[in-house]
Amino acid sequence: MTKVEVPLGERAYDVVIDPGILCKAAELYTSVIPGKKALLVSDQTVYHLYGAGVSAALAAAGIELAVYTFPPGEASKSLYTYEQILNAAAAFQLTNSDAFLALGGGVTGDLTGFAAATYHRGIRFVQMPTTLLAMVDSSVGGKTGVNLAAGKNLAGAFWQPRLVLCDPLLLRTLPPEQYADGLAECLKYGVLWDEVLFAQLERGALFQVTERQIARCVELKRDVVLRDERDKGQRQLLNLGHTIGHAIEQASGFAIGHGAAVGLGMLMIAGLFCPEISGRIRRALRENGLPTEWDGSREDIARALLQDKKRAGDAIDLVIPLRIGACELRRMPIGAVKNLWEEQL
Numbered sequence: 001m002t003k004v005e006v007p008l009g010e011r012a013y014d015v016v017i018d019p020g021i022l023c024k025a026a027e028l029y030t031s032v033i034p035g036k037k038a039l040l041v042s043d044q045t046v047y048h049l050y051g052a053g054v055s056a057a058l059a060a061a062g063i064e065l066a067v068y069t070f071p072p073g074e075a076s077k078s079l080y081t082y083e084q085i086l087n088a089a090a091a092f093q094l095t096n097s098d099a100f101l102a103l104g105g106g107v108t109g110d111l112t113g114f115a116a117a118t119y120h121r122g123i124r125f126v127q128m129p130t131t132l133l134a135m136v137d138s139s140v141g142g143k144t145g146v147n148l149a150a151g152k153n154l155a156g157a158f159w160q161p162r163l164v165l166c167d168p169l170l171l172r173t174l175p176p177e178q179y180a181d182g183l184a185e186c187l188k189y190g191v192l193w194d195e196v197l198f199a200q201l202e203r204g205a206l207f208q209v210t211e212r213q214i215a216r217c218v219e220l221k222r223d224v225v226l227r228d229e230r231d232k233g234q235r236q237l238l239n240l241g242h243t244i245g246h247a248i249e250q251a252s253g254f255a256i257g258h259g260a261a262v263g264l265g266m267l268m269i270a271g272l273f274c275p276e277i278s279g280r281i282r283r284a285l286r287e288n289g290l291p292t293e294w295d296g297s298r299e300d301i302a303r304a305l306l307q308d309k310k311r312a313g314d315a316i317d318l319v320i321p322l323r324i325g326a327c328e329l330r331r332m333p334i335g336a337v338k339n340l341w342e343e344q345l
């Protein structure tokens with residue numbers, strides 16, 4: 001069992017990583033949630049796999065559960081599902097001492113967290129992440145929200161969970177492409193802050209990330225959240241690979257997954273600004289089942305760079321790798337970035 005503390009004052013919480021923990025969740029749950037009722041939110045795939053086990057563990061501790069499930073996938077991260085969750089909570093007469101429980105990947109966590117942030121102007125919630133991406137990234141740090149027709153994550157709130165319970169055994173049922181998506185985020189932490197982690201993962205984890213490596217990623221995310229909870233500066237380093245990655249995701253019609261696209265984005269941004277590390281990033285992506293080539297149009301990416309929300313007037317904020325283990329935020333004239341892009345790729 002590994003515990004990573006997130007000391008955010010009155011919003012402090014623990015991330016507990018322990019194989020089998022979901023079946024013994026009740027003791028930890030009752031240590032942070034005073035109420036006897038919880039609304040368990042999950043997508044239908046995850047609920048089918050793990051809902052009964054979690055429900056039984058909580059019921060044994062006297063927690064009365066209601067369940068809301070929704071169809072899996074990004075399309076469910078909508079105002080419609082959010083409203084349905086709130087209605088389910090109200091119908092169950094959830095009170096301020098009770099909690100929401102998010103059992104699932106980043107979609108479930110973001111939706112449930114946003115519902116928790118706004119139901120009765122904010123009640124407690126617990127994250128039980130079931131994808132690698134959710135364990136190492138989305139369940140920690142308190143970003144919650146939903147997509148709007150105009151774009152991803154356009155409505156949301158900062159709302160920290162009271163507890164995060166990661167059970168690495170659940171990753172055994174994760175489809176390989178979802179696992180690889182999470183590995184791209186783990187590699188990203190290595191490029192940003194930890195060469196040792198990167199070196200461990202670049203040999204290829206054969207989809208067996210260890211409890212210690214999950215904990216290390218959580219520590220790195222925790223550390224940047226402590227420095228910049230509200231995403232005004234340093235936390236934006238987590239956007240490494242995202243500007244180009246989002247462009248690739250969009251241009252591929254979302255056929256390329258988020259993690260795979262971020263991996264390609266990291267590779268391309270390293271190619272532009274720090275070519276000496278490109279070889280290692282390429283190898284690490286390949287060894288972890290992630291793509292290293294994209295045959296789409298370069299113009300699409302140039303257009304996306306121009307439209308990126310990180311653009312400020314004629315400049316854009318980019319995360320630039322300096323070496324494996326160190327990156328910096330740099331504001332660059334948009335014309336200079338576009339020229340570099342056109343010259344070098």
Ligand code: NAD
Nearest residue numbers: 045046072073105106107108130131133138143170173174
């Ligand atoms: P997801 O929640 O859609 O899960 C991916 C798929 O895996 C789903 O089909 C789900 O049913 C399935 N699944 C989940 N756990 C499983 C398991 N253990 N076994 C078998 N199948 C399982 O997607 P995701 O990749 O976890 O998260 C992506 C979302 O996270 C995006 O909406 C993104 O915006 C968000 N995100 C949020 C943050 C944040 O800080 N809040 C950070 C990164 C990403």
Ligand code: GLY
Nearest residue numbers: 137141143235238
């Ligand atoms: N995943 C981006 C963030 O938490 O800031």
